[in-house]
Amino acid sequence: MQQSCSSSAKNLCRKLVQVRTRNSIQAAAKTRPICDVFINHRGIDTKRTIAGLLHDHLFRLGLRPFLDSRNMKPGDRLFGKIKPAIGDCKLGVAIFSPNYCESYFCLQELALLMENKKRVIPIFCDVKPSQLQVMDYGIRSGEQLQMFKWALEEAKYTVGLTFDTSKGYEL
Helix, strand or coil: CHHHHHHHHHHHHHHHCCCCCHHHHHHHHHCCCCCCEEEEECHHHHHHHHHHHHHHHHHHCCCCEECHHHHCCCCCCHHHHHHHHHHHCCEEEEEECCCHHHCHHHHHHHHHHHHCCCEEEEEEECCCHHHCCCCCCCCCCHHHHHHHHHHHHHHHCCCCEEEECCCCEEC
């Protein structure tokens, strides 16, 4: 399973990353952002599978991916690290999973990506776009709900990739 997930992550990376020329790499080195690719995901569903593998493969390609569990240390303020990473990134990868919409932080990160007009590539991991809905448990303001729903709809209607963890490859 780990082997097939690893090769699947490599296949996903090939689709996510454009080949960079020597000149663009040299230019990027002069003004390197905090991160090149921000990985937005629900940890309990994807941290040990696709999110972690994607991070590692992007790192080996010479990119600077941001994954909370790899880029943050105990004591770091969540949005103190996340907001600048989103602001600096060139690309966001939103890994949607069965428990994604239950997380305030996932939805907040997605909304920040969309508000900052970042290009977002969705990966639908063990979930169909039609299954993704913002739930109102009475703890979010109407403004937050609207913002989260807008960001989720924008992402759902963006061409993305589908990943099935039970099969270990893209569908």
